[in-house]
Amino acid sequence: MAGPGGRALLALCGTLAACGWLLGAQAQEPGTSAAGMRRRRRLLQEDGISFEYHRYPELREALVSVWLQCTAISRIYTVGRSFEGRELLVIELSDNPGVHEPGEPEFKYIGNMHGNEAVGRELLIFLAQYLCNEYQKGNETIVNLIHNTRIHIMPSLNPDGFEKAASQPGDLKDWFVGRSNAQGIDLNRNFPDLDRIVYVNEKEGGPNNHLLKNLKKIVDQNTKLAPETKAVIHWIMDIPFVLSANLHGGDLVANYPYDETRSGSAHEYSSCPDDAIFRSLARAYSSFNPAMSDPNRPPCRKSDDDSSFVDGTTNGGAWYSVPGGMQDFNYLSSNCFEITVELSCEKFPPEETLKSYWEDNKNALISYLEQIHRGVKGFIRDLRGNPIANATISVEGIDHDVTSAKDGDYWRLLAPGNYKLTASAPGYLAITKKVAVPYSPAVGVDFELESFSERKEEEKEELMEWWKMMSETLNF
Amino acid sequence: MGLLWTGIWIVGLVLYNSPVQAFPKPGGSQDKSIHNRELSAERPLNEQIAEAEKIKNVYPAENNSGENNYSFADNLNLLKAITEKHKIEKEKQSIRSSPYDNKLNVEDADSTKNQRLIDDYDSTKSGLDHKFQDDPDGLHQLDGTPLTAEDIVQKIATRIYEENDRGVFDKIVSKLLNLGLITENQAHTLEDEVAEVVQKLISKKANNYEEEPSKPKSRTESKAGKMSEKATPLATMQDGFTNGENDETVSSALTLTNVLERRTKTYSEDNFEELQYFPNFYALLKSIDSEKEAKEKETLITIMKTLIDFVKMMVKYGTVSPEEGVSYLENVDEMIALQTRNKLEKNATDNKSKLLPAPSEKSHEETDSTKEEAAKMKEEYGNLKDSTKDDNSNPGGKMKEPKGKTEAYLEAIRKNIEWLKKHDKKGSEEDYDLSKMRDFITQQTDAYVEKGILDKEEADAIKRIYSSL
Numbered sequence: 001m002a003g004p005g006g007r008a009l010l011a012l013c014g015t016l017a018a019c020g021w022l023l024g025a026q027a028q029e030p031g032t033s034a035a036g037m038r039r040r041r042r043l044l045q046e047d048g049i050s051f052e053y054h055r056y057p058e059l060r061e062a063l064v065s066v067w068l069q070c071t072a073i074s075r076i077y078t079v080g081r082s083f084e085g086r087e088l089l090v091i092e093l094s095d096n097p098g099v100h101e102p103g104e105p106e107f108k109y110i111g112n113m114h115g116n117e118a119v120g121r122e123l124l125i126f127l128a129q130y131l132c133n134e135y136q137k138g139n140e141t142i143v144n145l146i147h148n149t150r151i152h153i154m155p156s157l158n159p160d161g162f163e164k165a166a167s168q169p170g171d172l173k174d175w176f177v178g179r180s181n182a183q184g185i186d187l188n189r190n191f192p193d194l195d196r197i198v199y200v201n202e203k204e205g206g207p208n209n210h211l212l213k214n215l216k217k218i219v220d221q222n223t224k225l226a227p228e229t230k231a232v233i234h235w236i237m238d239i240p241f242v243l244s245a246n247l248h249g250g251d252l253v254a255n256y257p258y259d260e261t262r263s264g265s266a267h268e269y270s271s272c273p274d275d276a277i278f279r280s281l282a283r284a285y286s287s288f289n290p291a292m293s294d295p296n297r298p299p300c301r302k303s304d305d306d307s308s309f310v311d312g313t314t315n316g317g318a319w320y321s322v323p324g325g326m327q328d329f330n331y332l333s334s335n336c337f338e339i340t341v342e343l344s345c346e347k348f349p350p351e352e353t354l355k356s357y358w359e360d361n362k363n364a365l366i367s368y369l370e371q372i373h374r375g376v377k378g379f380i381r382d383l384r385g386n387p388i389a390n391a392t393i394s395v396e397g398i399d400h401d402v403t404s405a406k407d408g409d410y411w412r413l414l415a416p417g418n419y420k421l422t423a424s425a426p427g428y429l430a431i432t433k434k435v436a437v438p439y440s441p442a443v444g445v446d447f448e449l450e451s452f453s454e455r456k457e458e459e460k461e462e463l464m465e466w467w468k469m470m471s472e473t474l475n476f
Numbered sequence: 477m478g479l480l481w482t483g484i485w486i487v488g489l490v491l492y493n494s495p496v497q498a499f500p501k502p503g504g505s506q507d508k509s510i511h512n513r514e515l516s517a518e519r520p521l522n523e524q525i526a527e528a529e530k531i532k533n534v535y536p537a538e539n540n541s542g543e544n545n546y547s548f549a550d551n552l553n554l555l556k557a558i559t560e561k562h563k564i565e566k567e568k569q570s571i572r573s574s575p576y577d578n579k580l581n582v583e584d585a586d587s588t589k590n591q592r593l594i595d596d597y598d599s600t601k602s603g604l605d606h607k608f609q610d611d612p613d614g615l616h617q618l619d620g621t622p623l624t625a626e627d628i629v630q631k632i633a634t635r636i637y638e639e640n641d642r643g644v645f646d647k648i649v650s651k652l653l654n655l656g657l658i659t660e661n662q663a664h665t666l667e668d669e670v671a672e673v674v675q676k677l678i679s680k681k682a683n684n685y686e687e688e689p690s691k692p693k694s695r696t697e698s699k700a701g702k703m704s705e706k707a708t709p710l711a712t713m714q715d716g717f718t719n720g721e722n723d724e725t726v727s728s729a730l731t732l733t734n735v736l737e738r739r740t741k742t743y744s745e746d747n748f749e750e751l752q753y754f755p756n757f758y759a760l761l762k763s764i765d766s767e768k769e770a771k772e773k774e775t776l777i778t779i780m781k782t783l784i785d786f787v788k789m790m791v792k793y794g795t796v797s798p799e800e801g802v803s804y805l806e807n808v809d810e811m812i813a814l815q816t817r818n819k820l821e822k823n824a825t826d827n828k829s830k831l832l833p834a835p836s837e838k839s840h841e842e843t844d845s846t847k848e849e850a851a852k853m854k855e856e857y858g859n860l861k862d863s864t865k866d867d868n869s870n871p872g873g874k875m876k877e878p879k880g881k882t883e884a885y886l887e888a889i890r891k892n893i894e895w896l897k898k899h900d901k902k903g904s905e906e907d908y909d910l911s912k913m914r915d916f917i918t919q920q921t922d923a924y925v926e927k928g929i930l931d932k933e934e935a936d937a938i939k940r941i942y943s944s945l
Contacts, residue, residue, distance in 0.1 A: 048887065061881045064930060068938065069888035071916070072896070076929050087928050136895045169799050 049129045051355040053122060055166060056086055056159050062125045063091045063155075070132035073097060073146055079154070080231030083182040086159040088231055091128050093135075094150040101150070102387075102407035103379065105372045106239050108152040108336075109365070110232070111247040113187050113326065115161015116178035119344045119357050120247025124155040126358050127365050145369055152239070157228055158187055165348055173348035175250075185226040188248075189324040191233070192222075194332035195260035196323070202262075208273065209401050212333040232326065233333075240405035241336035243372040243413065245285070246326055251300050251342040252292050253309050254282035257331050259316030259340075260323045267308070270317030272331060273400040276415040277375070279313060282339050284371045286312030288364035300345030316340070335402040337413055375414035376435055378446040380404045380423050383454055391425035391449070396432075411442070423447035429455060629666070633673035638792070645670055756813035783808070882937060889941055914942045 048069070054062055067074045075097035078087040092098070100106065109127070111120030131151070134142040145151070156162055158181050165178025180186045198208045212218065219225060219233050256278035261268040272278065286292040293312035299305075308318035316322060330338040344357060380391040387408025394401040395412065396419065404410040404423075412421070414437045424430035428449040435445055450458075636645050649663045757780060761773055784805065791801040896913070921935035930938075 048884075048891075060929070061884065064924075064934065065884045065888040067888075068885055069891045070895075071892055071913070071920070076924065078927055078929060081928075089929065136891065167797070167800060169803060 046355075047129070047133050049126045049133075049358070051122075051126070051358065052351050053118065053166060053354070054125055054155075056163060059121075059125060059155055059159070060087075060089060063089055063128060066091060066128045066132045070135060073135060074128075074132065079235045080227060082158065082160045083227050084160045086163075088154065088157060088159070088228060090152050090154045092150065092152050093128070093131050093146055095147045100239070100405075100407075103377070103409045104148060104150055105242040105377070105411045106150045106152065107369060107372050108154065108239075108241050108244045109247065110154045110157050110244070110326070112156035112162055113158050113228075113246060114179045114248060114347075115156075115158040115163070115181070116165035116173060116176070116347050117247075117249030117343075118162065118165065118348045119249050119354070120341075121156045121162060122354050123247065123343065123358060123361050123365065124153050127362075128153050128155075130362065141366065141370075145366070149369065149372055151369065152241075157232065171350045175347065178348075181226050181228055183226055185229075187226060187228055188246075188322065188326055190224070190226050190229045191324050191326050191329040192218075192333075193260070193324045195258055195328050198258075198332055199262050207401075208399060209332060210334065210403065233329075236330060236334050236336060240409075241330070241334065242411045243281070243368075244330055244336050244338035245368055246338055246340045248340055248342045249344045249347040251304070252289075252297070252312070252345055253306075253319070253342050254286040254292065254313045255316050255319060255327070255340040255342065256282045256313065257316055257328050257339075259321070259325045259328050261317040261321040264321070266321055267305075267319065268317050268321070269308070269315050270321075271315060273398050274331075274337065274413075275315075277413050278337065278339065280415050281337065281368070281371050281413070282313035283311055285339070285341055285364045285368045288367045289360050291360055292364070331400075335411070370440075371413070372411070373442050374440045375412050375437055375442050376419070376421060376445050377409070377411040377442045378444050380408045380410060380425070380447045380449060382428070383448055383450055385448075388425050388428065388449060391423055391428075391447075394422045394424070396420040396422070421445060423449060425449055427451050427453075629669050630673055633670045633677060636670065637674050637677045756809050760812065881934075885934075885938060886941060889938070889945075893945065910942075910945060914939075917942050 048065065050062075063076050067076050070093070073093055073095055075092045076089060077092065077098075078089050080088050082088060094101075094104070109124055111124045112118060131142055131146065135146055160182035161178040161180060163178070164182075165173055168174060168177060192212065194211045197206075197211055200206070201208055219230055222230075225233070257272040257274075258270040261270050283293075289312065291297060295311075308314045316325075316327065325340070327338045327340045330336040343361060349357070380388045380393070382388055387404075387406070389404055389406045389408060391404040391408070391410070392401050393404065393410050393412055395414065398414075402410060402412050410423075416437055416439045419435050419437060420432055421435055422430050422432040428451045431447050431449060433445055433447070435443055437443055632645060632648065636642060645667065649666065653660070653663055757776075761776065787796075787801045787805055790796045791798050796804070893910075893913075918939055921930055921938050924930040925932055925935045
């Protein structure tokens with residue numbers, strides 16, 4: 001339907017543009033008409049960051065600009081397409097873009113999963129530009145971050161929803177319009193509900209990590225999953241993410257797992273095994289956001305129940321139960337720890353406020369990024385020095401294991417304390433090591449695992465040695 | 477779409493194959509006697525029209541606000557219902573219309589309720605049973621009165637008018653003829669009537685806007701008289717149409733009309749009523765008064781009007797919502813304002829930008845990019861269904877952005893080159909670096925184009941910028 005009319009309109013717009021140039025640039029030198037426009041942009045701009053809402057084309061343009069400015073440390077890619085065909089764009093910032101360097105942890109920020117929660121989307125665009133600018137200025141913190149982390153930024157997981165939300169006229173945007181994807185699916189309820197499985201396993205015994213075996217097949221065959229959800233699941237499975245945050249709007253708090261209550265009630269503190277480190281991670285964000293961590297902040301709406309909020313953080317279940325969310329899915333299907341950050345009381349605030357949201361969140365976003373360099377990290381190798389992928393690293397006292405990536409590298413986020421770490425893999429003998437973990441930086445602990453066959457060989461050799469010694473002594 | 481056309485000719489079908497019995501009185505409080513017409517399968521159209529004419533003078537009284545809210549949603553349902561109805565009735569081999577007496581819930585915006593259609597068409601039920609049912613089939617007017625021949629003709633005419641497609645009518649008539657339901661003569665008569673009504677609709681619209689760009693219509697107004705007396709009340713009804721609430725995209729053209737009407741500013745001296753959207757453009761036009769630029773003025777006006785038409789068409793087809801259409805027009809106008817202002821600024825200050833050291837190359841870039849931007853803009857619109865921005869955002873909207881985009885890219889590339897020069901002091905020469913960069917950029921941009929991250933034009937622009945350094 002859009003075909004003939006749409007194309008005609010496009011043609012017309014082209015003509016009109018040409019006409020406009022005609023009118024406005026008759027004796028004008030090319031480039032000078034940009035002067036007025038540049039002046040306008042500069043008012044809204046700071047160092048390449050324009051504090052205005054970016055629709056899909058502008059989003060793309062902004063990311064491309066960052067890439068063009070920082071080609072050495074950035075790369076744009078897409079994890080898939082939204083229902084309406086918009087690319088789910090990601091910009092990656094790292095000293096070796098496109099490559100997982102062994103031992104370098106992977107981080108992701110995802111914004112705008114609810115299309116009408118717009119602040120996250122914009123903040124991530126600003127962040128990308130900011131990281132690029134600061135890197136080029138030689139900001140040490142940023143340079144170190146980019147050299148030692150692989151940062152993936154997806155400004156919008158629901159570009160279709162955003163377009164719908166942004167198309168509403170006027171400043172007052174509806175609380176729901178544009179929230180779900182183009183199919184009407186709420187993406188943050190669309191992930192496989194692994195919490196349920198974990199709760200059963202807790203009672204009857206069973207794992208609580210990496211719960212989705214044969215994942216790709218299950219995901220692809222599941223017709224209830226939105227294309228955006230599927231794309232993210234594949235993304236999570238393909239890249240060994242360690243830390244992540246999921247940006248939302250509608251309140252002002254940093255929320256951590258579990259999101260779904262154990263008993264199924266509406267509010268119940270539902271701690272996960274890593275409650276300690278999650279509280280620390282959430283606080284690492286909120287404490288740098290003055291509004292979020294303000295203890296005297298009134299609730300966003302008079303009727304809101306903020307009783308679960310502590311220092312600007314909250315357990316998901318204690319706030320309200322969310323099944324099928326992306327945050328818990330990360331924790332239970334992969335090694336990635338994810339929190340959900342609610343950035344603004346208003347889901348789609350007026351454009352003029354974007355600059356102040358940036359100021360409020362700039363430091364928090366960087367601080368949270370730095371959290372990835374905490375706990376314990378290292379390599380699992382065999383005795384010959386070959387990496388052992390998919391080895392299990394368990395921590396005594398915490399019922400949640402992580403696994404090593406393809407290069408045998410692992411990262412285990414831990415709150416400060418003394419721990420016993422055990423590395424194991426099928427066919428290998430497990431090794432346990434004691435580790436004292438500070439707040440930061442991460443402690444390096446490598447494991448060399450001996451396989452059963454090697455041990456058998458060793459034992460055989462030992463036996464031969466003993467026999468030789470015996471025979472010599474006894475003069476066989 | 478097919479359903480629509482099927483529906484429409486079924487309307488005609490109903491028209492000519494109506495039941496013998498009178499319609500039961502609806503449960504409303506209004507005077508319904510005039511609507512208790514008998515639509516008979518046997519009675520030819522002429523007769524029915526004649527009868528209708530007799531009571532036509534009561535029409536204005538009926539055209540109260542209740543009818544005015546007759547929504548297109550109902551129209552659609554009418555057609556849907558009629559399709560179903562036709563199927564049912566065909567089986568029964570006796571075609572009669574159903575008791576239509578239900579009062580329509582005027583406020584019922586959810587007109588997609590299609591339940592109880594079977595009930596409706598169950599001839600064993602008396603009309604009173606349906607007194608308080610919702611009206612799912614839309615085969616009445618708002619006050620619950622059943623449709624008349626005129627109504628149906630009106631509906632056909634309106635449909636033709638909205639669709640701007642004479643073929644609608646042709647299909648209806650040919651099907652009716654094929655089924656032997658009407659004679660050639662009756663077909664001609666119907667055609668005349670519909671043409672009349674369409675003509676009235678158009679002239680009514682024209683009166684609303686003082687001047688209407690010509691719309692393709694089914695017939696030129698060569699037929700006189702027979703329907704002329706009916707035309708006024710029908711036109712009034714059409715007017716009521718216009719002011720009513722519509723929430724279907726099919727009716728969005730009317731909504732746009734509403735919105736347009738609501739924002740009416742009068743430029744009474746100028747007969748371009750639609751140019752109210754373009755106050756800046758209008759001012760510009762006024763400033764072009766000289767004789768030699770009359771042609772330019774002419775062109776601009778034509779372009780603007782065509783633009784308005786296209787926006788209306790887009791709205792009609794549901795490509796954009798009416799609000800988007802209007803805000804797009806407003807954005808265009810602001811862009812024009814911006815352009816005008818820039819022109820003035822340029823003339824006043826005579827500022828030249830010095831972005832790149834090679835001005836000749838740069839201007840070459842800019843000139844190229846101007847055309848590119850028009851093309852880029854086309855691309856952008858092609859990629860998005862919703863091509864308009866929020867009111868509060870960037871005034872000047874999309875038009876400004878293509879220029880700004882290239883500028884942003886230039887800026888970014890400049891910064892990149894600067895940084896690379898500073899940090900790549902391993903003894904390699906500038907030229908070497910750049911050629912390596914160029915290759916890398918070429919490779920990357922191509923990869924990005926493949927993945928849908930970059931447009932072809934953008935990639936070419938970037939490559940060109942790098943090659944010019």
